[in-house]
Amino acid sequence: MSRFRRLRLCLVTPALAAANNGNWHTASRWARMLDGPFDVLLTDRWRGEPADVLLALHARRSADSIAAWAQAQPDRPIALALTGTDLYRDIHVDAAAQRSLALAARLIVLQERAADDLPAEHRGKAVVCFPSVEPLPEAAAAERPALPPPLRLLMVGHLRAEKDPATAWGALRQLAGRGGWVLDHLGGALDEALARQARALQAELPAYRWLGALPHAQTRERMARAHLLVHPSVIEGAATVIVEAVAAGAPVLASRIPGNVGLLGAGYPGLFEPGDAAGLAALLSECLDDPAMLAALSEAAARRAPLFEPAREQATLRAMLADLLEMPRP
Incomplete structure (x- = not known):
């Protein structure tokens, strides 16, 4: 990952700190884990800021950012982390969420059964990244x-x-x-x-x-x-x-x-x-x-x-992004 150290990652989450919910905790934890190899921009929406890779949480609620990114810079990859409402509702009924699935080169799922609920044509893009927490004192x-x-x-x-x-x-x-x-x-x-x-x-x-x-x-x-x-x-x-x-x-x-x-x-x-x-x-x-x-x-x-364990989650994220940035556009 050393040669990606100065790359910029745009991390989009529909919920920022004020929401204090699962999406925010995941996004803030990932921003810390990816800081160093990447210059991380944590935001609720991509507004055209320069970045090399987009990591978005929520297929439906981040759909506008994903679509805008793909249109503005189609040669730069997108990774999409899927939430529970994505997996068990939105990607099956919502056109914007389905478009997000198609535009993403990697689909991050947070538990080992999640890929079963993806449409068959997208399962090959799935990466399991178990969430982590710091151990209690x-x-x-x-x-x-x-x-x-x-x-x-x-x-x-x-x-x-x-x-x-x-x-x-x-x-x-x-x-x-x-x-x-x-x-x-x-x-x-x-x-x-x-x-x-x-x-x-x-x-x-x-x-x-x-x-x-x-x-x-x-x-x-x-x-x-x-x-x-x-x-x-x-x-x-x-x-x-x-x-x-x-x-x-x-x-x-x-x-x-x-x-x-x-x-x-x-x-x-x-x-x-x-x-x-x-x-x-x-x-x-x-x-x-x-x-x-x-x-x-x-x-x-x-x-x-x-x-x-945090080390496992961090290693999974960094390896996924390293692979994504080295691969040709699908």
């Missing part, structure tokens, strides 16, 4: 209280339909007759109807606490103290919260959707069918009743942890 990682109960459960996700908090709430109601657990729910109220349901559940079940959105550092500290993350999403590209939980040593109970399976592995023992509150309740009960279940989850999560 040892002091924070050592804070997790030892069992016995209560089993400390954590759910992280804004209140919106895609995160499907209602399935988790249904599972918790099935555990209402037994003690030994508490669940803290972190996330802002993006859907007022779901916020009303969260408040009602707090009144109904004292073991459930909806704490709203917290700063990222505080969220990670709570992961370090949790025994188990509950993640019931119905649509997900590659959930940062799963990567953060595994890196913090907290195993996960997650819905069996491609975005979660692609991070945790098809044989991971903590998967339940999406929308299946009874299935999630059964897994939670098993964790409460059988210490071996929690140990098995922890061991399975630990086996996936090396996939999420």
